Amino acid sequence: MADPYATLGVARGASEADIKKAYRKLAKELHPDRNKDNPKASEHFSQVTSAYDLLTDKDKRARFDRGEIDGDGNPTAPFGFGGGGGPRPGGAGGxxxxxxxxxxxxxxxxxxxxxxxxxxxxxxx
Structure with missing residues (x-):
């Protein structure tokens, strides 16, 4: 998930009440019981739930806002050095x-x- 704020459709400075309201609206629309024939709705529901979980945890939200973790709650690499090997443009392979x-x-x-x-x-x- 890229940005939990965008996933929920709220601004970065949104209050907990605004986040909860946005989550409830989306969860109601996307719930798997209401969308049995739409697997994408189930996937989106999962993303919305993850975004809500991150933004309602004060510590995780603060860490995300500071850029210490990504939208999935994983630590971000300092100074732009990403994980994972593989060829990069202009760099060495492997x-x-x-x-x-x-x-x-x-x-x-x-x-x-x-x-x-x-x-x-x-x-x-």
């Missing part, structure tokens, strides 16, 4: 990264280049 011409952690990283650069000679190999 979850590695490049620094000063060396590739670290990516597929095909050649450590002998590093040792050669550090010690000025060829490594055994």
């Amino acid at each position: 979850g590695g990264f490049r620094s000063q011409g060396f590739e670290f952690g990516g597929e095909g990283a050649d450590m002998s280049d590093i040792f050669e650069g550090l010690f000025g000679g060829r490594t055994g190999g």
